[in-house]
Amino acid sequence: MKIKQFLLASVLLVSVSNFAQKDELKKLKKIFDKDVPSAKDVEEYKVNVISLEKVVADESDKKALTYYKVNIPQMELASKGQTPSPLDIQKVYSIAYISELANVYSTIKEYEKTSGKKTFTDEIDLEFAQTKPILLNLAVDLGNQKKFKESSTVLYSIYKMDNTDVDQLFYAASYAVNGEDYDKALQYYDELIRLKYSGEGAIYFATNKASKAEESFGSNKNTRDTFVKTGSYEKPREEKIESKKGEIYKNVALIYVQQGKSTEAMKAVTQARLENPDDINLILTEADLYLNIKDFTTYKRLINEALEKNPKNADLVYNLGVISSNSNQLPDAIAYYKKAISLRPDYFNAYLNLSEVMLRGDEKYVEEMNKLGTTDKDNKRYAVIKAEREKNFQAALPYLEKAVELKPENEPAVKTLMSVYNALEMSDKYKALKMKLNK
Template sequence: MRTNFTLILFLFITFAGYAQKDQIKDAQSQFKNGNLKGALTILEKSEYLIVNAEYEDQSDFYDLKADVFRGLADKNIETAANLTAAVGAYKELIRAETLSGKLKYIVKARDGIKQIKDDFQTSASKDLKADKYADAARKMYSLYEVDKTDTINLYLSTSYFMTVKDYDSALKNYKELQSINYTGVGMEYYAVNKKSNVEEFFSSPIDRDTYVKAGSHEKPRNVRATSKKTEIYRNLAYIYSEKGNLNAAENLYKQMIVFNPKFIEPYLDLAYLNLDKKKELSDKMSVLGTSPSDMETYDKLKVQMDADVKEAISYLEKANAIEPKNEKVSDLLLKLYRSMDLIVEYNALKARI
C-alpha cells in the first residue's frame, strides 16, 4: 500500500512538473504575440503548481510574470498596480534563485526593481512640480509598496493627500504609519537638480549619490530629521474632527500632551474641540420650544454647554502658562472669561498682558 502511494505521489509531481512547463510555454507564446492579458490569465491559473516546481521553473515563471506586468504598465493599463506587481514577481524570482544557487535572471530582476523605483520617484517629482499632489501621493504610496523599508515614502504620500484634502486616503496612510510606529527620526538626503536648480529629496544616500555621480545633481547634503510623531497625531486628530469623530480626535490630542507637554497646539486644539461641542449643543437649544419637557431639556443642555466652555478654559489656561505672551491664547481666553462672567480671572489676565 505504501509503495502504491509513493508511486502515485511521484507520478503526480512528475505530471505537475510537465504541466507547469507547458503552461509557461503557452504563456510565453501569448506574451510574444502581444496578448499580455492572455499570458497573465494562463500564469495566474497555473500559479498553484509553481509551489512544488523546481527552482529553475519557478525562476522562468516569475521572470515571465514580471515581464507581463511591465508590458501592461507600458500600455498604461493600471500602471502603478502592475509595476508594483512586477516588483512582487521579481522578489519571488530572487528568492527562488537564491535558494537554488542558479542565478539566471537575478541581475535582471534587481535592475528591474531599481528601474521601477526610479520611474515612480521621477514621475512623482514631475507631478509635484506641476502641483499634481494627488497623483504624486498615489505614486509615493506605490513606491512604499515596492520597498516597505523606505517608510518615508508612506509619510510623504500621506502629506500630499493632506495637501489636497483627500482625508480618506490620508487617514488610511496615517493608520499604517501608526501601526509601524513611524517617527521620521533619522537622516534625510538632498541634492540640487542642475537642470531645474531645485533641491530634491532622496529616500536613500545610494539613490542620491547615484544621481550626483551621473552628473544630473550637485551640492549633496544630509539633514538630521526630528520626530514627526506630533505632526502625525495632530493631522490624524484633525481628520477625525473633520469627520465628526470628536472623541477620537480628543483622545489623540491628549496623547500628544503626554509625550510633549510643553507643546501648546494640542491644548488649543482641545479648547476648540470643546467649543465645537458647545456649538452643537447651542444649535440643539435654539430649536427647542417652551413646553415643560423642552425647558427641562434646555436646562440640561445649558449645564453641559457651560461644562464644555469651562473645559476649554482649563486647556487655554495651561497653554497660557506655557506661553504667556501668545496673543491667540490670551485673546480667546479673555473672550471665554467674559462669556462666563469670570470677572476676577478676566481682570487678572488683562493686567498681565
C-alpha cells in the first residue's frame, strides 16, 4: 500500500512540474508578444529560457523553447526601441545569426508539419515572406563584394526556410565553390543530386506598354499571361533554362580532384557524361582526370573525341602536342603544334614548344661531334653532322623568330633564339638581339 502511494505521489510531482513548465512558456510568450518589452522583461525572459533549458522534456515544449531562445537578440533590440524592419536585417544581424535563425525555424516547421499541430509555422512563414527578398539582395551584395562564403550561407538559409526553392541551394553550392569552401559545396551538391534537381525550365518575359521596358516574370508563366491578357503588357517571350545536372556533377568531380580523391572524381564525371554525353567541357574534365593519373592513352583518346565535336579548337590540339612531347613522341608533337598554329596563327606557346621539340635533337649531334677525332673519315662525318645540325636549326628558326615577335619580353624565347643565331653564325642578328635583351 505504501509503495502505491509513493508511485502516485511521483506521478503528481511530474504533473506539477509539467504545469510549471507550461506556465513558464506562457510567460515567455507574453513577454515576446509585447511590442516594446522593458529591460526588466528581457532579463526575466532570458532567465526563464535558461531555467527551462534544464528541465523541459516534452518535444513540443522543446521546440517552443528554441523558438523563444533564438529570438533573444530581437527581444534585446525591441527593449531599446530598435525593433528592425525587414530592410534592417542585413545591418543588424550577423550572417551566423541568420543561419541559426533559419536552422531553428526550419526545424520547428518540419516538426509541426509532422505533428499536425501548428503553433509557430504561420508566424514564421509571414516573417519569412517579408524578409526573403531582403535576404536575396543581401546574398547578391555579398557576392559582389567577393564574400562568397557569407553569400553561400545566406542562400542556404533561404533554402532551409523554403525548401521548395531549390534554386537557392544550387546557388549556395556555386558560391561555396567560389569561396573555396569545398566541404559545404559537396554537401549542397549531394543534396541537389538526392533531390534529382535539374534546374531545367523557362523564364517568362513581357514588355510593359507604359514604360516600354521588358520585364521578367521569373518562372510564373500564368502571371505573365494574365498581365498580357489585361492589355498592360505585350510581346511575350520565354528563355529556356538548360539542365544544370551536368554542371553539378562536373563541379563535384572538380572538387574531388582538388581534394585528391580521383576515384570519387571519376564516378562523378562518369555520371555527368551520362547526363550530358555531348558536353565538350565534360569530356575535357574527364580527360584532365586521366591526365592527373598519368593515363596519357585515355587522355589522348578523350581529347580526340572532343576534337571531333570541335575540330577548330587550337587549345585541344596544343594539349595533344604537349602530351606527345612529354611522352617523347616527337613526330606527333611536331604535327600537333603545327596544326595548332594553323588554327591560331598567333599561338605563342605553340611556336615556342614546337621550336623546343625540333631543337631537342641537337644534343645527339653535339654528343657525336665531340666524340670524333681528326682523321679524314672523322672530318667527313663531322661535316655531315654539322650540316644536319644547321639544317635542324634552320627548320626551327622561323618558329622561334615568330615566338619572339609575338612576345619580345619573353626571356627564355629570346635566349633560345640567340643560341640558334650563334650556332648559325648569324652574328649581326645575335648582337642586335643581345642589345635588346640588355636594355
